[in-house]
Amino acid sequence: MNCRRADQLFSAAWEDELTLVEREALESHIAACAACRVAYDEFVRVMEAVQGLPKMEAGSEFVEGVWSRIRAVNAPKARRVGFAWSWQPALAAAACLVVVGGAIIYVQQNHSVRLGANPSPVAEQKQAPQPVAAAPATEKQRTATEAQRSSPAPMKVAARETTSPAPAEQVASNELKDEPANGAPAPASQDLHVRGGRVGELAFAGKSVVAAKQDSTPPADSLFDHSYDVEFALDPVRLSKSAKGKLSPSRPMPTEVQGKPAKVTF
Amino acid sequence: MGTEPRIEDRRVVSLSDEDLMAEAAEGSERAFSELVGRYRSRVLNLVSRLLNDREASDDISQEVFVRVFLHRKNYRRGAKFSTWLFTIAANLAKNEIRRRKRRRNWSSLDELQEQLHDSSLQLMDPKGNREAEVDSQQIQGIVGEAITTLPERYRLALVLRDVEGLAYEEIAQVLGIPGGTVRSRINRARLMLKKKLEPMLRREELT
Numbered sequence: 001m002n003c004r005r006a007d008q009l010f011s012a013a014w015e016d017e018l019t020l021v022e023r024e025a026l027e028s029h030i031a032a033c034a035a036c037r038v039a040y041d042e043f044v045r046v047m048e049a050v051q052g053l054p055k056m057e058a059g060s061e062f063v064e065g066v067w068s069r070i071r072a073v074n075a076p077k078a079r080r081v082g083f084a085w086s087w088q089p090a091l092a093a094a095a096c097l098v099v100v101g102g103a104i105i106y107v108q109q110n111h112s113v114r115l116g117a118n119p120s121p122v123a124e125q126k127q128a129p130q131p132v133a134a135a136p137a138t139e140k141q142r143t144a145t146e147a148q149r150s151s152p153a154p155m156k157v158a159a160r161e162t163t164s165p166a167p168a169e170q171v172a173s174n175e176l177k178d179e180p181a182n183g184a185p186a187p188a189s190q191d192l193h194v195r196g197g198r199v200g201e202l203a204f205a206g207k208s209v210v211a212a213k214q215d216s217t218p219p220a221d222s223l224f225d226h227s228y229d230v231e232f233a234l235d236p237v238r239l240s241k242s243a244k245g246k247l248s249p250s251r252p253m254p255t256e257v258q259g260k261p262a263k264v265t266f
Numbered sequence: 267m268g269t270e271p272r273i274e275d276r277r278v279v280s281l282s283d284e285d286l287m288a289e290a291a292e293g294s295e296r297a298f299s300e301l302v303g304r305y306r307s308r309v310l311n312l313v314s315r316l317l318n319d320r321e322a323s324d325d326i327s328q329e330v331f332v333r334v335f336l337h338r339k340n341y342r343r344g345a346k347f348s349t350w351l352f353t354i355a356a357n358l359a360k361n362e363i364r365r366r367k368r369r370r371n372w373s374s375l376d377e378l379q380e381q382l383h384d385s386s387l388q389l390m391d392p393k394g395n396r397e398a399e400v401d402s403q404q405i406q407g408i409v410g411e412a413i414t415t416l417p418e419r420y421r422l423a424l425v426l427r428d429v430e431g432l433a434y435e436e437i438a439q440v441l442g443i444p445g446g447t448v449r450s451r452i453n454r455a456r457l458m459l460k461k462k463l464e465p466m467l468r469r470e471e472l473t
Contacts, residue, residue, distance in 0.1 A: 046409075
């Protein structure tokens with residue numbers, strides 16, 4: 001055994017964890033090595049000093065101190081809950097107002113697709129061509145539709161054709177004009193095939209309008225940005241009326257009906 | 267009327283730590299107070315020896331029991347309460363050690379080493395005044411300071427073993443390390459401490 005190995009066994013010797021062989025080897029070495037004898041003696045004295053350190057005693061007020069801290073931890077939470085709840089309802093109300101306001105604006109914009117004055121919804125359907133949901137068409141009709149779409153003279157559709165009173169400038173700016181594609185005569189407006197009676201007329205994309213330039217600011221209820229033309233396909237739908245009077249598009253669509261491209265110029 | 271609290275006190279005093287903790291988890295303040303009373307000094311002693319700062323140790327020791335109370339429902343009945351308690355205490359003390367180390371609001375390890383060395387040298391008295399006796403309180407102070415100069419992991423292992431007297435297995439659970447690592451750290455800590463205290467020890471030899 002060397003001094004380095006002996007040094008490593010001091011702790012185990014103190015704990016009485018040496019094997020018999022290790023203990024005999026250590027004792028022999030310490031007996032023969034003065035430096036290790038001093039070192040082990042110092043080690044023992046350090047251990048006695050550490051383990052002899054006086055024990056700290058907590059005072060009688062320690063327990064009350066703990067309870068005071070616990071009460072302090074719990075008390076602010078009640079205030080925080082009150083504080084938190086005081087602003088949450090206001091925040092929730094503000095969020096609801098934002099959502100409702102956005103919904104109102106969106107609905108208003110949707111209703112402003114009238115492209116001019118403010119007709120009644122029924123009058124709109126009767127008198128003005130309206131962009132509606134696309135209807136399923138046969139292959140031939142689709143081909144014809146695509147051919148028409150590719151025609152060099154896009155057809156223009158009026159925003160609306162209405163007899164209801166409207167601002168003069170809007171009436172002047174919106175005129176219905178038949179502008180058939182490829183020189184073909186424009187189809188007349190067709191009656192809708194509805195169950196249980198006629199609902200109204202819907203003019204197809206065959207009709208077009210030449211929209212005069214609008215110098216005035218766009219109407220507030222317009223869906224479109226009037227600085228750009230709008231192109232879309234007009235497909236008629238068959239509206240069916242339920243027993244309760246509710247209108248809804250019926251499926252499947254009549255195969256003889258086909259959609260046509262249209263363009264709105266403001 | 268007055269006998270009821272005494273009967274309750276006797277009953278509570280007779281309960282084991284684990285039973286008291288179970289009752290505290292159910293809401294018994296009396297049971298929790300009994301636990302605090304049983305372990306307050308041991309926790310204070312542990313934290314004090316780790317930090318060598320009595321004032322801060324009082325605060326941290328109380329905080330240990332606050333944590334025990336707040337997390338009383340997390341205590342698993344099968345686990346030994348003292349192990350759980352010392353784990354919380356060791357963790358809070360560790361946090362304080364690291365906080366002080368970051369803040370550098372107290373002497374750095376190097377500065378402490380120098381102070382320790384100076385203290386030991388003062389005891390040695392270069393002029394060879396053999397009539398000066400080493401005051402036991404001075405020795406305790408020097409030893410306490412020397413412990414705080416040990417690196418955190420060695421300090422914890424040494425104090426838990428040699429100051430608190432915990433078993434190796436319990437120290438392993440408190441520190442979350444294997445038993446072999448516990449022995450290794452304790453051995454290393456003791457040798458490091460011995461080296462730090464050599465000047466003082468040499469002085470004592472002269473008296």
